[in-house]
Every structure is written in structure tokens, then in C-alpha cells.
Amino acid sequence: MTATVPTTAALALGDDALVLSHRLAEWTGHAPVLEEEVALVNIALDLLGQARFLLSMAGDEDELAYLREERAFTNLQLVEQPNGDFAHTIARQLYFSAYQHLLYGQLADGDGPFAPLAIKAVHEVAYHRDHAEQWTLRLGDGTDVSHERMQRACEALWRFTGEMFQPVEGLDVDWAALEATWLDTVGDVLRRATLTLPEGPRRGAWSAGAGRQGLHTEPFGRMLAEMQHLHRSHPGASW
Amino acid sequence: MATAAAHRAGTLTHGAADTTGDTDTQQRAFDAAVAADERIEPRDWMPEGYRATLVRQIAQHAHSEIIGMQPEANWITRAPSLRRKAILMAKVQDEAGHGLYLYSAAETLGVSREELLDKLHSGRQKYSSIFNYPTLTWADVGAIGWLVDGAAITNQVPLCRCSYGPYARAMVRICKEESFHQRQGYELLMTLSHGTPEQHAMAQDAVDRWWWPSLMMFGPPDDASQHSAQSMAWKIKRHSNDELRQRFVDICVPQAESLGLTLPDPHLRWNEERGHYDFGPIDWDEFWQVIKGNGPCNEQRLNQRRRAHEEGAWVREAAAAYAAKHGTHPEGGPTDDPTAAVGGSTEGEQA
Numbered sequence: 032m033t034a035t036v037p038t039t040a041a042l043a044l045g046d047d048a049l050v051l052s053h054r055l056a057e058w059t060g061h062a063p064v065l066e067e068e069v070a071l072v073n074i075a076l077d078l079l080g081q082a083r084f085l086l087s088m089a090g091d092e093d094e095l096a097y098l099r100e101e102r103a104f105t106n107l108q109l110v111e112q113p114n115g116d117f118a119h120t121i122a123r124q125l126y127f128s129a130y131q132h133l134l135y136g137q138l139a140d141g142d143g144p145f146a147p148l149a150i151k152a153v154h155e156v157a158y159h160r161d162h163a164e165q166w167t168l169r170l171g172d173g174t175d176v177s178h179e180r181m182q183r184a185c186e187a188l189w190r191f192t193g194e195m196f197q198p199v200e201g202l203d204v205d206w207a208a209l210e211a212t213w214l215d216t217v218g219d220v221l222r223r224a225t226l227t228l229p230e231g232p233r234r235g236a237w238s239a240g241a242g243r244q245g246l247h248t249e250p251f252g253r254m255l256a257e258m259q260h261l262h263r264s265h266p267g268a269s270w
Numbered sequence: 271m272a273t274a275a276a277h278r279a280g281t282l283t284h285g286a287a288d289t290t291g292d293t294d295t296q297q298r299a300f301d302a303a304v305a306a307d308e309r310i311e312p313r314d315w316m317p318e319g320y321r322a323t324l325v326r327q328i329a330q331h332a333h334s335e336i337i338g339m340q341p342e343a344n345w346i347t348r349a350p351s352l353r354r355k356a357i358l359m360a361k362v363q364d365e366a367g368h369g370l371y372l373y374s375a376a377e378t379l380g381v382s383r384e385e386l387l388d389k390l391h392s393g394r395q396k397y398s399s400i401f402n403y404p405t406l407t408w409a410d411v412g413a414i415g416w417l418v419d420g421a422a423i424t425n426q427v428p429l430c431r432c433s434y435g436p437y438a439r440a441m442v443r444i445c446k447e448e449s450f451h452q453r454q455g456y457e458l459l460m461t462l463s464h465g466t467p468e469q470h471a472m473a474q475d476a477v478d479r480w481w482w483p484s485l486m487m488f489g490p491p492d493d494a495s496q497h498s499a500q501s502m503a504w505k506i507k508r509h510s511n512d513e514l515r516q517r518f519v520d521i522c523v524p525q526a527e528s529l530g531l532t533l534p535d536p537h538l539r540w541n542e543e544r545g546h547y548d549f550g551p552i553d554w555d556e557f558w559q560v561i562k563g564n565g566p567c568n569e570q571r572l573n574q575r576r577r578a579h580e581e582g583a584w585v586r587e588a589a590a591a592y593a594a595k596h597g598t599h600p601e602g603g604p605t606d607d608p609t610a611a612v613g614g615s616t617e618g619e620q621a
Contacts, residue, residue, distance in 0.1 A: 116581075
């Protein structure tokens with residue numbers, strides 16, 4: 032299939048993976064238990080592998096990661112949100128992995144340019160989703176403290192979940208079905224975790240679809256500044 | 271430990287205990303097993319001093335792996351290419367994996383991970399002092415791979431033949447992964463050394479700062495080493511600190527030449543008579559200062575470790591509460607992935 036590469040979609044999915052990988056890697060050395068040091072960076076590595084594949088479909092992976100300005104990134108705002116406490120990290124992961132698992136599942140079933148990646152990655156993402164689900168259950172149905180923290184985290188990130196289902200140019204996906212299944216899936220996990228499905232809006236007046244259009248939240252600029260600084264300090268150097 | 275049925279029979283008393291059988295007989299069987307280069311296993315009788323020495327050494331090694339994640343994690347978020355970022359993340363993940371199986375090896379001696387972590391956090395157990403130095407530039411990631419992991423390998427390869435079975439087996443896997451890391455560090459420095467003038471200078475500066483602390487990783491000179499003789503008699507340790515240090519210097523000098531970098535020691539020269547490189551005096555004052563807690567990062571490293579542990583308490587409590595309610599393993603289902611592998615010497619410094 033020699034159709035032109037759908038650059039917009041490659042960047043959107045690649046940026047999601049790149050940015051969330053970076054956020055997860057920030058946990059290194061700070062995780063609550065040694066097993067999670069291994070697990071979180073494992074997920075981060077899977078996502079980085081996906082990002083490299085996807086960005087390379089659109090151009091040079093390092094130029095795209097290190098030399099674009101904030102407004103040129105089209106990742107979801109959800110994935111750029113700071114780690115917060117472990118509950119926020121898990122809520123972010125649950126929301127995103129459930130979405131990515133369904134999305135890659137659809138892409139893997141198709142015959143588009145993303146099918147080869149999706150067929151491989153959907154298995155990794157199933158593990159990410161399971162990891163987030165298992166922790167959601169433990170935090171939600173653990174102690175009073177963990178329940179309260181997990182509930183708060185689910186609420187805080189809820190408003191970033193609407194933009195996941197805005198159609199991305201170049202992806203042949205049934206977005207309405209994706210969203211319905213996502214709501215069922217996440218709702219089921221939260222219910223089993225004795226948590227309440229947040230009721231707030233999932234599409235704010237401004238935030239809906241904003242990440243995909245290059246509009247980001249303030250912490251993202253600082254994340255990029257850190258990520259890009261060394262590369263940009265040595266123009267043209269090889270590493 | 272095949273020898274002796276005699277050794278094992280009637281001695282299933284978990285290490286330290288010597289409440290059954292005759293201690294002299296047990297001691298003789300233990301000595302014979304060690305002399306015959308057989309492995310001591312967790313259920314075999316062993317002298318209390320042997321057990322305590324192993325717990326101390328394995329714990330220090332495990333602590334070194336997890337503290338050692340910090341100086342390298344310091345550069346994950348700034349890694350200058352996605353390829354290097356992936357390599358560094360995988361390496362640090364390996365270190366966490368090494369920590370996991372070393373704590374498991376220690377647990378075969380009747381101590382818990384929790385107990386060992388408490389001792390680390392309260393300063394009653396040590397970790398390798400090398401990690402009390404800061405990583406100031408990207409090139410430090412390469413210097414740690416080449417020199418620190420290189421020194422760790424030199425220390426640890428003989429541990430694959432250590433008389434205690436679980437430790438020896440853990441070391442086989444760790445050494446394989448370490449040598450991978452060492453090659454990656456070397457390759458990183460090679461790229462910098464042959465890159466722009468700024469990159470070359472960055473590589474040289476890192477090697478200048480990490481060379482001497484790496485030599486200190488082998489521990490004090492043999493005549494000042496407290497535990498060496500007994501550890502060698504027990505075949506926990508196979509070579510003296512000075513022997514291993516010399517071996518490391520002999521390996522590094524030609525490698526530095528290949529890298530196009532210099533080592534910061536004007537006394538380094540080949541000694542035809544000895545068949546080894548001579549090298550200059552090590553600043554043992556600095557070594558003891560860092561061990562005592564006065565290195566550049568001692569407080570920072572330990573504080574970060576304590577903070578992560580304290581801030582994670584509610585998460586561990588939640589997992590335990592959930593397990594109690596639902597009858598599952600307290601660590602939670604999602605966590606088992608010792609995808610292993612890194613670095614950190616330990617043998618030298620404590621011996």
C-alpha cells in the first residue's frame with residue numbers, strides 16, 4: 032500500500048505516546064514500591080517505542096521530538112498533565128490506556144498504514160490497561176485515604192477525556208462506538224473499584240479537542256523545555 | 271551442596287540456627303563444602319558470621335542498585351535523542367530489576383525487604399559510595415556506564431562463583447546485563463569523543479571526574495580492609511581489593527586510548543616488570559569522607575529515597591488492605607515484571 036502517509040494522524044498518535052512516556056519516566060526513582068519502578072518505566076518504554084515508530088512515519092524522530100515548538104505538538108492534553116500523586120498517574124493511565132487499547136484494536140482490524148503498529152502495540156497496551164485497572168481497584172477499594180485520593184484524581188482528569196474522541200484526520204475509526212465502549216469500560220472499572228463515575232463535563236468550552244489543535248496546558252511548555260534543552264544546545268550534533 | 275548428605279541431614283534449620291545436631295559436625299560439614307567449592311544453599315546449616323556477612327553484602331548491593339537509579343534517572347528527561355532515551359530508561363529499569371532479585375536473594379537468609387529498606391533509610395546499612403557523586407552533564411551517563419559499571423563487573427564476575435548459591439546465581443544474570451550497560455556507556459562516550467569539540471570536552475570532563483571515584487569502588491587497600499580475610503576464607507570473596515583494582519586499571523588504559531580520551535593520572539605507565547600499569551596514589555581521605563556521609567550527594571540521595579518511601583506508604587497500605595479484603599497478593603497483580611537489569615559495586619567497599 033503506497034498511499035501517502037497520513038502525517039497528521041502519525042503525529043497525533045506519536046505525540047500522545049511520546050509525551051505520556053516522558054511523564055511516566057519522571058517517576059523513575061520516586062515510585063511507591065520497587066515493583067512499580069519496573070512497571071512504570073516498562074510502560075514508558077513501550078510508549079516510547081510506539082512514538083519512535085509513529086514519528087518516523089512523519090519524518091525524522093529527533094527533529095520532530097526536539098525541534099518543534101509547543102504549538103506544533105498535537106498530543107491530547109490528558110497525557111501532558113503532571114504526574115501528581117500516584118492516584119493521578121493511575122487515573123491518567125486508566126483513561127488513556129482504555130482509549131488507546133480500543134483505538135489500536137480498531138486500527139489493528141483495518142488495513143490502513145497503522146495496522147502493522149497497532150497489531151503489535153495492542154498487546155502492550157492491554158498490559159498497560161490491566162496495570163492501571165488493577166491499581167484503580169486497589170486504590171479505590173483499599174483504605175479510606177486511597178479511596179479519597181483516587182476519587183479526586185478521577186474527577187480532576189475527567190474534563191480531559193472528551194477530546195480523545197474527536198476524529199483525527201487519516202484514521203478510519205468509528206469514533207462514536209469508541210467513545211461508547213470507552214465509557215462502559217471505564218465505568219465498569221470505577222464501579223468495581225467502589226468509585227463514582229465523575230459527573231462533570233468531559234468537554235469544556237475551550238479544552239475540547241484543544242491538544243489536537245496544538246493548544247496545550249501551561250505545564251507542557253516546561254516539560255518540553257526540559258526535554259529539548261540539551262538537544263537544542265548543540266545544533267547539528269549527533270548523539 | 272552435594273557433599274554431604276551428612277551436611278544436609280538433620281540440618282534444615284535455616285541458616286543461623288544451630289539448635290539441632292552437633293555444631294562441630296555441622297561446622298565441619300560446612301567447611302568441607304566450602305573447601306570443595308560446593309554451593310551453600312538457604313536450607314543448609316551455616317555459621318552465624320557467614321550469614322550476617324552475606325546479609326550485609328547482599329543488602330548493600332541491593333541498596334546500591336536502587337540508589338544508583340538516581341544519578342542516571344537525573345538525565346532521562348533530558349536525554350538528547352530518543353534512541354539514547356530508550357537505552358537509558360531500559361538501563362535504569364534493569365537496575366530496579368537487579369534490586370528486586372538481590373532483595374529476594376537476601377530474603378533467603380531470613381530477612382525481609384522491608385527490614386533492609388528500614389536499615390537503608392536510617393543509615394544503618396550502606397550503598398556504594400560512588401552514587402554520592404553528582405551527574406553534571408550528559409557525558410556522565412556514558413562515564414558511569416564505562417567506568418562505574420566496568421568496575422562493578424570487575425568486582426562482580428568473581429561473585430558468580432560465590433559460595434552462597436542464591437547470590438551466585440543472581441550475579442550470573444546481573445553480570446550479563448551489566449556488561450551490556452558497560453558497552454552502551456563506552457559507545458556513548460565514543461560518540462561524544464568523536465563529535466563536536468564541545469561534546470569531546472564534555473566526555474573528557476566526565477572521565478576526569480569519574481576516574482578516581484571508580485578506583486575507590488574496589489574498597490580500601492588490602493592492608494586496611496576489615497572483612498577481606500574472613501570473606502575470602504568463606505569464598506564469598508575471591509580476590510583482594512587491590513588485585514581487582516589493578517585488573518580494572520589494566521583494562522581501562524587501552525580502552526581510554528581507543529576512546530581518544532585521557533585518564534587524569536600523570537603516574538599511569540606500563541610497568542614491564544610487573545606486567546601491569548602503575549598508577550598514582552588514591553585520595554583515601556576523600557573515600558572515607560564520602561563513606562562517612564560527607565560526599566556531594568549523600569544527603570540528597572538518601573532524602574529522595576526516604577521521601578519516595580514515605581510518600582508511597584499510602585499506596586502500599588491500600589494494596590495491603592485490598593489484599594486483605596480480596597485475598598490476593600499484597601503487591602497487587604500488576605507489578606510482576608522483573609525485566610531486569612545495573613550497576614553498583616558493593617563487594618569492595620564493604621570488604
